């Protein structure tokens with residue numbers, strides 16, 4: 001976690017930003033809730049507990065900034081809100097998600113079997129793929 005904060009400090013500094021207490025508090029919440037895919041409002045509610053003076057607009061702008069700096073990624077699960085998660089592997093692309101249509105649970109998938117598909121697309125469409133995002137919709141083990 002300290003390594004992450006140090007890394008963020010450096011990246012902010014490169015771009016001429018400072019690690020303000022509000023930015024630090026927002027990132028702390030995301031780090032503490034790794035794997036939970038929190039929405040902007042959920043993050044705001046949690047940050048407010050430690051930082052009562054913070055406003056939703058500040059949290060919103062901080063999330064956008066952290067996204068721009070590739071510290072976090074914005075994800076859209078088609079549930080009407082923007083969600084964020086920590087970028088754990090710096091060079092890796094985002095892992096894939098299983099989304100339950102009944103309870104809304106989101107399960108992270110670590111296996112990536114997309115190389116063959118990418119190869120085929122690159123060959124058939126003469127398209128150089130740099131990344132992909134995959135979401136699977138269905139029913140989790142509890143909801144089947």
Ligand SMILES: [Zn+2]
Nearest residue numbers: 100103140143
């Ligand atoms: Zn479910």
Ligand SMILES: [Zn+2]
Nearest residue numbers: 035085097108
């Ligand atoms: Zn995830």
Ligand SMILES: [Zn+2]
Nearest residue numbers: 094112114132
């Ligand atoms: Zn993948």
